[in-house]
Amino acid sequence: MKRSKKCWLGNMSIILMVALTTAGCANGNEAATQLPTSNNKQESSDNFGTEAPIEITWANSINPPDNNNNYVQQQIESKFNVKIKNVRLERSTWKEKFNVLLASGQIPDIFPVDADMTDMATWADQGLIASIPREEIEKHMPKYAIHLKAEDPGAWEVGLYQGKYWGIPKVWPPGNDGLLPGYNENWLKEIGYNEPPKTLDELHDVLTKFVNDDPDGNDRKDTYGMTARGQLPIQMFTSIFSAYGVSPYLFINDDDGGGVVYGGITEQTRSALKTLNQWYEEGLIDPEFITADNHQINEKFVNQKIGYVDNLGWISYYKDSAYITKPALEKGIQVVAGTPLIGPAGKPYAFSSGSRQAPLMLGVQLEEDDKKRQKIEQILEWVSTNPEGWLMTTQGVEGVNYDMVEGKAVPRTGTEANVNKTGAGSFYNPLVWINKDFIAEYSTKQDALELEEKINRGYIPLRDDLQAAVLETKTKYWPHLQTLQDTYLIKAVIGEENTDSDFDTFKAQWLKTGGQALTDEVSQVYAERSRN
Structure with a gap:
């Protein structure tokens, strides 16, 4: 099939532009959540000097943060010298509103995690998503690639379409469990x-x-x-x-x-x-x-x-x-x-539904922007395989969203402890499930692990x-x-x-x-x- 981005976009009514006001696009001007202190602020891992930050448009429908310029966003921006523009979508209505964005020509750099295989094929045919060589992902996301191989090496096949890979392979290991x-x-x-x-x-x-x-x-x-x-x-x-x-x-x-x-x-x-x-x-x-x-x-x-x-x-x-x-x-x-x-x-x-899912997709513009594409890969590697990045993007801020109790991140209660206030909850970590060790070590209680060992066995997944x-x-x-x-x-x-x-x-x-x-x-x- 031919990739027909211009034709597809050109046929859409200008009325769609008006509907964008409901799609959750963010310009980053809202006030930051008052959480970080000078002692907790994420230090940059590189000496960026006067280099201008790379702007990344990040769309997701999983736990959208309450505000732009939130704590987790700030930490990622500081560490990687980027500026994130959030596209916050609600899970129940994300597809309709996201299609409005695409129809208007506003293609984010990172696509929502809920997209499925039909979406991938459709967007690839329409020229809306980037093809990414497998070798590049393995080079810039080496730890992620190792975890993927251990979990399901066949997951690469899911994103292979028309001879190209259309994103970063994504799995959901709990899907392998039986009902x-x-x-x-x-x-x-x-x-x-x-x-x-x-x-x-x-x-x-x-x-x-x-x-x-x-x-x-x-x-x-x-x-x-x-x-x-x-x-x-x-x-x-x-x-x-x-x-x-x-x-x-x-x-x-x-x-x-x-x-x-x-x-x-x-x-x-x-x-x-x-x-x-x-x-x-x-x-x-x-x-x-x-x-x-x-x-x-x-x-x-x-x-x-x-x-x-x-x-x-x-x-x-x-x-x-x-x-x-x-x-x-x-x-x-x-x-x-x-x-x-x-x-x-x-x-x-x-x-058993199985663990394989559609890959995490990136906007087609990244095919011609090696620097931004590789920067995104570095960020995704850090949030999914580094314990500091994983804890921050999933659990939030220690002492605010959770307390460490015997090595476990135990969520705090109350409205002020809500992870959406700090930007945690995996909006910025669409590959959160790749490292099962993190989930077991930091967020699954010991008695839950013992329960799994006791009852989640002795059957054949269908x-x-x-x-x-x-x-x-x-x-x-x-x-x-x-x-x-x-x-x-x-x-x-x-x-x-x-x-x-x-x-x-x-x-x-x-x-x-x-x-x-x-x-x-x-x-x-x-x-x-x-x-x-």
């Missing part, structure tokens, strides 16, 4: 279980008793066994599908030698849907799952309307987790993690064979295919469509309306990666 089923332990004991169920059949028995045996002791039949995250179907009934060895929204390698297949049209998915429909008809599944998101799931579990949740990562079982565990403990409910259920697949599979990849057919067909699948799966669970002839019809439609083309491209990319 673990969780139970109201009080309810389990009430129905005679001293430990969580281990098989799909045992889960069926538990859910049945959660509904029929009055586990909350209120003398009313007003409970369900489980609900599901209907607003994010990829996390819907994950433990049940995993027991059948499948995730409906992932491509998997067929164990029978059939190559890469899409989970949603397999016989395993058909069988899992039959089970789910049976359980729905038995009244084990809350019918409001269709509109439920994590907030509603949290609320139903804490209010003892359900006793089982299956979209919890190990950290959600920690006592301070705002999702399920902490609010449950506040009401006297003990939450216990189970192991992935053994079902027809015969193995303990656990859904993840997409490609994870992140540029797929032209997905860009073209996915919106329709996803809607088609979301609709069918929900209707199959609640019985509005059957899992026999209607499943066959859904499968045929999925393949005919782009699914076959998508599968063919996935198989091609998978084969190419396997040869490398």
Whole structure:
């Protein structure tokens, strides 16, 4: 595809210029947060003399600072002789507002971390992002490259498109963890279980008793066994599908030698849907799952309307987790993690999203500005792999945002301790996850590490064979295919469509309306990666 930046920009209406006032662009004139003292101010690592600072336009939607010219910004500017212009975006609306910026020709030097693979391919085709040689990243970010190799050397492939690398590889290691089923332990004991169920059949028995045996002791039949995250179907009934060895929204390698297949049209998915429909008809599944998101799931579990949740990562079982565990403990409910259920697949599979993400992208203007591009690489190397840079950009200022207690950065409470006031919280550290040692050493409490060691083991992660990849057919067909699948799966669970002839019809439609083309491209990319 041709890179058509001028054409794309020229076709946009001048009305878009007006909308820029809502996009969070910053000119750095706001007052600085009054935090640094002369003793704490970051000393420059180089003697810059009279050299003018390099201006960097930094866009992100993760923890945008409350003010420009904040403490963390000042420290980075001083150390590297740069001047940062913030583009502060809200996570819920960042894409719309960022596209307005791009349409107006205002291309930042550093792009938001939430951009995905489709964004990368689109912006590369439109001439909006810079291609960066892998060798340059390895040269100017050597420690980062070492950590990346240790975590996932295949992450480089994610940013490879049209023969070029379109950014700095980025990973999210927690994505490799599987989702673990969780139970109201009080309810389990009430129905005679001293430990969580281990098989799909045992889960069926538990859910049945959660509904029929009055586990909350209120003398009313007003409970369900489980609900599901209907607003994010990829996390819907994950433990049940995993027991059948499948995730409906992932491509998997067929164990029978059939190559890469899409989970949603397999016989395993058909069988899992039959089970789910049976359980729905038995009244084990809350019918409001269709509109439920994590907030509603949290609320139903804490209010003892359900006793089982299956979209919890190990950290959600920690006592301070705002999702399920902490609010449950506040009401006297003990939450216990189970192991992935053994079902027809015969193995303990656990859904995992995977760690690979779209790379961190830089504006196309940096292709012709070696000095600025390499300066940005140096900054990113420091904030992601240097303990001083990592602590400052993620935790903030010691004595203001956190206290060091037995080597751990323990956050302070109160509005004045909010990291957004100092510019911390990873707005200036988009590669924060690359060094797991920092996270374990500085910000994860010892009892949380012990919890991870105890429960985050003994399962087989069930993840997409490609994870992140540029797929032209997905860009073209996915919106329709996803809607088609979301609709069918929900209707199959609640019985509005059957899992026999209607499943066959859904499968045929999925393949005919782009699914076959998508599968063919996935198989091609998978084969190419396997040869490398």
